Structure formats: structure tokens, C-alpha cells
Amino acid sequence: DTGVSQNPRHKITKRGQNVTFRCDPISEHNRLYWYRQTLGQGPEFLTYFQNEAQLEKSRLLSDRFSAERPKGSFSTLEIQRTEQGDSAMYLCASSFGLGTEAFFGQGTRLTVV
Amino acid sequence: SQQGEEDPQALSIQEGENATMNCSYKTSINNLQWYRQNSGRGLVHLILIRSNEREKHSGRLRVTLDTSKKSSSLLITASRAADTASYFCATPMEYGNKLVFGAGTILRVKS
Numbered sequence: 001d002t003g004v005s006q007n008p009r010h011k012i013t014k015r016g017q018n019v020t021f022r023c024d025p026i027s028e029h030n031r032l033y034w035y036r037q038t039l040g041q042g043p044e045f046l047t048y049f050q051n052e053a054q055l056e057k058s059r060l061l062s063d064r065f066s067a068e069r070p071k072g073s074f075s076t077l078e079i080q081r082t083e084q085g086d087s088a089m090y091l092c093a094s095s096f097g098l099g100t101e102a103f104f105g106q107g108t109r110l111t112v113v
Numbered sequence: 114s115q116q117g118e119e120d121p122q123a124l125s126i127q128e129g130e131n132a133t134m135n136c137s138y139k140t141s142i143n144n145l146q147w148y149r150q151n152s153g154r155g156l157v158h159l160i161l162i163r164s165n166e167r168e169k170h171s172g173r174l175r176v177t178l179d180t181s182k183k184s185s186s187l188l189i190t191a192s193r194a195a196d197t198a199s200y201f202c203a204t205p206m207e208y209g210n211k212l213v214f215g216a217g218t219i220l221r222v223k224s
Contacts, residue, residue, distance in 0.1 A: 006155075033211065033212070041216055042201050042214035042217050043156070043214045044214075045213065048210055048211050055210065056210055091155060099205035101146060101161055102158065104148075106154055107153075107154070109153070
């Protein structure tokens with residue numbers, strides 16, 4: 001068990017480009033979460049999966065954002081037509097069970113120039 | 114929206130001193146969790162306290178929970194430079210389907 005893994009760690013992209021991030025959760029965890037964090041703020045919830053089902057999406061998640069978790073294993077978060085306001089740290093977390101402790105990855109820092 | 118609010122926003126102490134951070138929340142909870150985040154890194158779970166618990170210890174950490182006041186505190190005793198980090202409280206919302214975090218307290222421990 002190597003913990004939650006996120007790739008890439010850093011991504012610099014030009015405005016208007018599409019980007020995709022990957023998260024590999026702890027293998028026995030059925031719940032997977034995506035959060036976004038900007039400087040000086042706490043993580044903001046984006047979306048959540050239980051196994052392969054995406055059960056909730058935040059209103060923060062515009063139609064340019066899409067997340068998948070095929071086969072209930074790894075997850076991807078795609079941002080289309082990136083904007084400068086998308087620059088943030090994107091954090092993935094996984095947990096087993098309802099309301100239990102979450103294990104976070106190291107995050108992907110996105111910079112849109 | 115953020116459920117919890119930490120206080121103070123920033124705290125600077127000398128190594129060896131105790132650090133106390135507070136968290137207030139708005140709705141009823143099943144449990145409350147504290148996390149630490151080193152600069153530019155992911156969050157690390159520190160401790161979980163259930164709504165029927167009033168106090169919990171883990172090493173140099175002591176957490177209290179007052180559900181009547183909707184508040185919690187995190188005490189770090191005998192602080193070390195390595196404790197320098199941001200500390201967040203988080204509560205499960207939507208029947209436990211997501212954790213909602215506060216804005217955090219930035220702790221700086223000077224050696």
C-alpha cells in the first residue's frame with residue numbers, strides 16, 4: 001500500500017488547452033474525492049465517487065470539468081478550455097466507509113498562463 | 114461553502130511552547146477531524162473525534178469537542194519546528210459523503 005498517488009505533480013498549460021489529472025487511490029478504498037485548493041484557503045469539495053458511480057458534483061464544477069472512475073479504481077479529472085481562474089492545487093483523497101478519515105495524495109498543482 | 118472556521122488564522126510560537134487552535138462549525142455532526150498540511154503538500158489526517166466524545170489524545174495532540182457550542186480545539190504540546198504547517202478541521206456533510214474543510218490555521222514554530 002503506497003498511499004494515494006496523483007500525477008502529474010505539476011502542470012503548466014496555456015489558457016484554452018485541455019488538461020487531465022490522474023489519481024490512484026488506496027486499493028481497498030471504495031470512496032474517492034476530488035478537491036480544489038487555492039492559496040490561503042482550505043480544500044473545496046468538487047466531486048465524489050463511490051466505486052465507479054459519481055454520486056455528487058459541486059456547483060463549483062462547471063461543465064468544463066469532468067471526472068471519471070472507470071471500474072472503480074483510478075480516477076481522472078479533466079478540465080477543458082482552461083482559464084486562469086482554474087489555477088489551483090487539485091487534491092484527490094480516498095476513504096473506506098462513510099464519514100471516516102480521508103487519505104490525500106500530494107496534489108497536482110495547475111498553473112494556467 | 115465552508116462548514117468550519119478555524120481561529121486564529123495564524124499563530125507563531127517558540128519551540129517547546131503549546132499551540133492551541135480552535136474550530137467552530139455550523140450544523141450537527143457525526144464526527145470532526147483535524148488534518149495537517151505542510152507547505153505545498155497533501156493533507157495528513159491527525160485525529161478524528163466522534164460526536165459522543167469530549168476529548169481525545171494522540172501523542173502530543175489533544176482534541177476537545179463541545180457539541181453544545183459547536184466548537185473543537187486542537188492542542189499541540191511541546192511544539193517542534195517540524196510542527197510548522199497549516200491545520201484544518203473538517204466535518205462530514207451530506208450523510209458523510211464529503212468532508213467540508215475550514216480555511217485553516219497557519220502555525221509557525223520558531224526554533
